[in-house]
Amino acid sequence: MARPTNTSLAVAGLLFNALVWGICWWPFKHLEAMGLHPLWATALVYGFVTLAIGLHLWRSGRLLSWRAHPGLWWLLLASGLTNVGFNWAVTVGDVVRVVLLFYLMPAWSVLVAWLMLGDKPRPMALLRLLMALAGLVIVLKTPETPWPVPESLADVLALLSGFTFAVTNALLLKLKDSPSASRTLAMFGGGAVMATAAALVGLATGVVSTGAYPDWAWLPFVALLCVSFLLGNLALQYGAARLAAHTTALVMLSEVLFASVSSVILGASQWDSRTLWGGALILLAALLSVVGPSQHD
Template identity: 70%
Template structure:
């Protein structure tokens, strides 16, 4: 990065680390599922351990949380929890490239969410981005033998709902920007643990959520790896996002799509076809335009 200051370079490195963690998180989740641990329970355990670590750190520092004064933190808990339920479950049971592309419709959903939640009416540019992203969605979902481009699997539905929840999460983070950072971190990690466990309990006994074994020693390594990686990624994100303009942060974070797609294709769990590439290009173009031409609907 020519002309970049050391602080800027470290901030970008922090964001890339966070994108790398999320882009490769599918692999340990798939390993855990192969060992009999459902991705919902894996998410609940990993985020529960992360929540406990943050709570201990905050308690040691005697940081004021302020949940009674900021009831919106409870909505952040739910939205961020559903984001993790959707994404982690989808990348475990579905094609990683397809899931990540559908999840990254988030900038398109943000146009509608910001209008609903923040009162920001979409500009013509925002509507253009929405049209591009939805066109990409139609191309990715359409099959020659299907008259309508509809989600064809549980992973598709989870990825779309996860992206929508992520858009709501981002809007709530902007709305709650004056709350303590520690409170937002607790809400997001607590939401990941609580919503994953709740969804797993509600779905237990069905053909959708099947937990084959109660315990395997092989779970310990991937669970600890994910816990450490998510904590490190969150710290890196907080560091980088606090030192870079919001549009730069958003652009760097798009590298998650590259990390996830390339790693999954190299490891042989995903493939690229022309339809996915074309639709994905439109979705990513909409995401990039949301960064370089944000308008009033982005913050």
């Protein structure tokens, strides 16, 4: 039997990462049902992973100073907010709706690239932006929903996390010459720091409760998330380093499929015609952003 090519393994790595993010809602929802708020859960999971990565880099002598790359602090902030918003949203909201709103990210990327990188959008990019925003309105606006929308905390979190994810991608492009180990530590460290900060602010304002006392029953789900996120990140780095950027983005859209199928089967979401039509526009805009970009932009 022929051995898989590097391309096949790279695609498999990206699919695994998409699977991790597409079904991570399940352990987060279980932890919330046991009294652990998603912000505290995110802080716990990312804290453990950050500690493991930091110790490994320190022992191997690769824990480099960030003085030469101050942009890593912005990466920590943007990546941390992305994880906080997405993990919180998929825990408290309709999973399919949250993932669709999160995947407005390619639309936000048009604006972020314009503001941060000076990359003025071309006509096709503006068309994708309008298409994605039209899909957003269809998904969010119901006859019972007064303007302005969104209508729930989950909607707001999903939109904000999609925007900060676009900022994260722009920062990764600007920081491409920084050590990859430092970028990885910044992204996981951001999840731990920002989740802890958000949880403490939420606790002070009454938005977040202290929850239940630590329980050994949390351990399997926390361990599952730690291992899954770490392996998913490694798989993403392996795949993204061996495939064209537009191919990586295209494969990563499979996260929508994984999230949709798993959440519908397990009763965490339900489809309706409005979500289908709006979601189709959002996904079409995302597909156009990665299929033949040189021809379209």
